[in-house]
Structures are given as structure tokens and as C-alpha cells.
Amino acid sequence: MAKIVVVTSGKGGVGKTTTASSFATGLAKRGHKTAVIDFDVGLRNLDLIMGCERRVVFDFVNVISGEANLKQALIRDKRVENLYILAASQTRDKDALDEEGVERVLNEMAKDFEYIVCDSPAGIEKGALMAMRFADEALVVTNPEVSSVRDSDRVLGMLGSKTKKAESGGSVKEHLVVTRYAPSRVGKGEMLSLQDVGEILAIPLLGVVPESEAVLNSSNSGMPVILEEHSNAGLAYEDLVARFLGEERPLRFVDAKRGLFGRLLGRH
Amino acid sequence: MMTLSVLEVNSPDLEEVSAEVSRQIERSPGFFENMPLLLHTRAAEIDLPALVAFLRTRGLVPLGLVAPSPEQEQAAVAAGLGVLKDARNMRPENQPDGDDAGETDTEAAAPAGGAEEAPPPGSGTKLVDKPVRSGQQVYARGGDLIVTAPVSEGAEVIADGHVHIYGALRGRAIAGARGDSKARIFCRKFEADLVAVAGCYKVADDIDPSVRGKPVRISLDGESLIIDVQE
Numbered sequence: 001m002a003k004i005v006v007v008t009s010g011k012g013g014v015g016k017t018t019t020a021s022s023f024a025t026g027l028a029k030r031g032h033k034t035a036v037i038d039f040d041v042g043l044r045n046l047d048l049i050m051g052c053e054r055r056v057v058f059d060f061v062n063v064i065s066g067e068a069n070l071k072q073a074l075i076r077d078k079r080v081e082n083l084y085i086l087a088a089s090q091t092r093d094k095d096a097l098d099e100e101g102v103e104r105v106l107n108e109m110a111k112d113f114e115y116i117v118c119d120s121p122a123g124i125e126k127g128a129l130m131a132m133r134f135a136d137e138a139l140v141v142t143n144p145e146v147s148s149v150r151d152s153d154r155v156l157g158m159l160g161s162k163t164k165k166a167e168s169g170g171s172v173k174e175h176l177v178v179t180r181y182a183p184s185r186v187g188k189g190e191m192l193s194l195q196d197v198g199e200i201l202a203i204p205l206l207g208v209v210p211e212s213e214a215v216l217n218s219s220n221s222g223m224p225v226i227l228e229e230h231s232n233a234g235l236a237y238e239d240l241v242a243r244f245l246g247e248e249r250p251l252r253f254v255d256a257k258r259g260l261f262g263r264l265l266g267r268h
Numbered sequence: 269m270m271t272l273s274v275l276e277v278n279s280p281d282l283e284e285v286s287a288e289v290s291r292q293i294e295r296s297p298g299f300f301e302n303m304p305l306l307l308h309t310r311a312a313e314i315d316l317p318a319l320v321a322f323l324r325t326r327g328l329v330p331l332g333l334v335a336p337s338p339e340q341e342q343a344a345v346a347a348g349l350g351v352l353k354d355a356r357n358m359r360p361e362n363q364p365d366g367d368d369a370g371e372t373d374t375e376a377a378a379p380a381g382g383a384e385e386a387p388p389p390g391s392g393t394k395l396v397d398k399p400v401r402s403g404q405q406v407y408a409r410g411g412d413l414i415v416t417a418p419v420s421e422g423a424e425v426i427a428d429g430h431v432h433i434y435g436a437l438r439g440r441a442i443a444g445a446r447g448d449s450k451a452r453i454f455c456r457k458f459e460a461d462l463v464a465v466a467g468c469y470k471v472a473d474d475i476d477p478s479v480r481g482k483p484v485r486i487s488l489d490g491e492s493l494i495i496d497v498q499e
Contacts, residue, residue, distance in 0.1 A: 150402050153420045157401030200438070202399050202418055 010151030012122030020119035026241030028083035051222025064101035175206035207240030
């Protein structure tokens with residue numbers, strides 16, 4: 001039975017899709033059969049970041065409505081074995097995500113995969129609700145700034161009340177992922193520190209991804225940043241996946257001096 | 269004197285009203301459970317028995333109709349409601365965001381004739397041991413509220429009695445929600461958006477910055493809120 005992990009945040013543009021793509025790729029690289037689903041129906045992006053936009057024939061909504069079967073819609077990643085992508089429909093809207101349909105598709109996928117990563121749209125409406133509805137665990141992606149933290153807080157409330165797990169008396173296991181972290185700016189007081197974010201959200205920290213040009217570059221070239229093995233962001237996602245799978249890894253790239261040192265060594 | 273909520277019905281369209289009421293209830297599940305309620309409407313043609321039946325299915329307890337027209341009065345009696353002719357205390361301008369049917373707290377005398385006498389006794393103290401997140405609302409009806417985790421910015425914790433927060437208070441805390449002026453708010457780390465006791469409130473801007481981040485006790489002295497640092 002697969003574990004369903006939602007990547008969510010409330011606020012847009014904080015790095016959900018970047019995180020979902022790298023997280024799924026990282027799990028697959030470690031030999032776990034993984035599928036990543038784009039729930040952002042109407043604003044499909046995941047396929048671009050995964051670099052498979054030219055191979056999308058059928059999408060998630062087609063499978064929900066029975067116009068295609070899963071086998072036809074799942075796109076196999078060309079670089080990493082065990083990794084599959086289910087794209088969102090660009091021509092439909094979130095109303096196409098009916099709960100029974102989503103549940104049916106997830107149940108069918110659960111037979112075949114170890115991990116199903118659900119890339120949530122921004123907001124707290126239907127798309128985001130459906131992405132988290134059947135989750136076992138959640139990666140809550142936050143930027144170190146007040147509005148992002150407040151939105152994440154709201155989403156944490158929803159994870160605790162609107163998911164199947166919560167309704168049946170259980171709870172979704174929550175992990176905090178802080179992205180676009182710039183230690184030098186924290187030092188100047190322009191950004192919230194990890195400690196501030198952790199104190200407000202009060203959930204365990206899974207990983208910190210530093211602000212990095214590599215993220216933009218790799219998104220543009222359709223490659224999950226975790227595959228950029230020489231970038232800080234890529235390494236941070238490696239660590240994050242390792243921690244998720246139970247390994248102990250110290251936090252990196254959270255201290256200003258080290259960031260500078262890293263730059264001197266030619267890392268970006 | 270006791271505080272009762274009044275449902276303002278401004279639309280004769282039962283479906284619209286039902287939808288709005290359902291929306292309000294879903295926004296804060298639990299808060300409206302078994303809540304006694306007065307009705308007030310200017311929409312003369314509304315189907316009162318159907319509205320009352322609907323409200324009961326949603327767990328509300330309609331008690332009476334405030335300031336009805338003569339026709340409405342008959343309909344109210346027929347629907348098993350009491351009638352309150354005196355509406356001096358009505359404050360419809362307090363309605364939130366121009367909703368079609370909003371909740372507005374108002375002081376009203378106990379409903380007359382045939383209706384239930386008093387709100388049901390409270391369920392007592394409520395304990396919350398998980399963080400209260402932005403957008404969530406917790407209400408301890410008829411008792412104290414104890415929260416052993418932080419209350420986030422944009423969250424609301426309410427009690428008819430005292431509010432105790434063994435964590436940071438960053439959202440809103442309301443004690444003595446039904447008018448108990450002896451109710452108090454306690455918290456370990458005070459960073460609230462708003463605090464209120466028995467209807468007297470202070471927003472963050474009006475609060476002395478020197479108490480921020482400190483453990484405090486908040487009580488009501490006459491008409492003003494006193495915030496004492498407890499170190």
C-alpha cells in the first residue's frame with residue numbers, strides 16, 4: 001500500500017512544485033517506485049519542471065472521468081527509473097476533481113506504487129483540499145516571511161480537520177520545509193529565522209532549501225533541482241529525502257558564513 | 269439579562285438563507301451547536317415554519333421572533349416560536365460584512381410566552397492540546413478554555429469563562445463571551461491581535477508594546493482592560 005504525501009503551502013510561488021518534483025525524484029532515485037500528481041488543474045506546471053511537457057497525452061482529469069486509464073496517462077520519467085508523472089489538465093478547472101474520482105484513482109495507484117506525491121495548487125479551495133484529502137503525510141512548504149508562514153498555518157489547520165485521516169480520528173504526519181532561505185538576509189533582519197518559523201508553526205523541520213539560482217535554471221530547463229548534484233539546493237533536497245526516509249542528516253546551508261564559503265568554492 | 273444571538277434574515281429566499289447559515293456553521297463547527305437563537309426579519313414573505321425546521325436540522329434552537337409584523341406574529345406562534353415585541357436592544361448595524369444572514373450578539377430579555385426559558389447549561393471546561401491555527405475558532409461554551417499550545421495569528425479562542433493559554437497567544441482571545449466581566453485571560457507569551465473580556469476589547473495597536481512577548485493576565489476593571497505582566 002502506497003504512502004500518499006501532499007506537498008502544500010497555502011501561498012503560491014513558495015516552491016511547492018519545485019519541492020514536489022525534487023522530493024518525488026529523490027524517492028525514486030533511492031529505489032522507491034514513486035508517482036507525482038499535479039493537482040493544479042487549469043494551471044498545469046509540474047510537467048514543465050519535470051521536463052515531460054511534450055509527452056503529455058492524457059491527464060489526471062481524463063483518468064478521473066474514465067476517458068483514459070492510468071497506464072495511458074502515467075508518464076515515465078526518462079532520467080530516473082521508478083518515477084512516473086501524472087499531469088494536470090490545462091483546459092479544465094478544479095471542479096473536475098470530484099472526490100470519489102480522486103479517491104478511486106489514488107486507490108488504484110496505491111496498489112502499484114510505494115509513494116504517491118500530490119502537488120497541491122495554492123489556495124485553500126477545492127484543488128488544495130482534494131490534494132490533501134487522502135494524504136498520510138504532508139510537506140508544508142514555507143518561505144521565511146510572515147505572509148507565507150500565516151498561510152501555512154492556515155493549511156496546517158485544514159490538514160488537522162479536513163483530511164480523511166483527521167475525520168477518522170487519526171492525523172496526517174506534518175513536516176516543515178523552509179525554502180528560499182537566505183541566511184545572510186536573516187542576519188540583517190530582512191527574513192524570519194528558522195527559529196521564528198519553527199516557533200510559529202510548531203511542527204518538525206524536515207529540510208531547509210537555500211535561495212539558489214540553480215532552482216530557476218533547472219526549472220527552466222525542465223529538470224528537478226535535486227538532479228543538479230553540485231547545487232546547494234539540490235544537496236538540500238537530497239538531505240530532505242534522506243531525512244524523510246529516516247536517516248539522520250545535519251542541517252546545511254543555514255548559516256551565513258558557510259553560505260559565503262560555499263560561494264567562494266564556486267557553488268551557487 | 270442574558271445574551272442571546274439573533275439571526276438577521278434579510279432575504280425572503282429560504283434557499284439563500286439556508287445556504288448562508290450553513291456556510292456560517294461550517295466556518296466554525298461546534299460553535300453553533302445547540303445554540304439558542306432569536307430570529308429577526310424584515311422579509312415579511314419568508315416561510316417561517318420551513319426556516320425554523322431547517323435551523324433545527326442544523327442543530328440550532330430557534331426560540332422566538334423579534335419585533336414581528338402582525339402577520340409574522342401569527343406565523344411565529346404557529347411555528348412554536350415566542351414573540352419579542354420590544355426590539356430596543358437590536359443592533360443590526362453590527363452585522364458582519366453585509367452577509368444576508370449574519371450572527372449578531374445582542375442583549376435581550378428572556379423570551380416571552382411558551383418558549384424555552386434559558387440557554388442550555390454549558391458543557392464546562394474545554395481543553396485543547398494542539399496548536400490553534402490561523403482561521404480556526406475554538407469556543408468553550410459555558411466554561412473555561414485551556415489551550416496548552418500556541419494560538420496562531422488569525423485564530424480565535426473564545427470562552428464564556430476564563431481563557432488560559434499555556435503557550436504564545438498571537439491570535440484573538442475572548443473571555444466572558446456572554447458578558448461575564450470577571451472572566452480573565454492568561455497566557456505565557458502575549459503577542460495577541462486582539463483581546464476582549466465581556467465585550468471590552470483592545471487591538472494590538474492599542475496595547476503597550478512593553479507587554480509584548482511577556483506572560484500576562486488580562487482582566488476587566490470597569491470599562492477598561494488591564495494587562496498585568498506576570499513574571
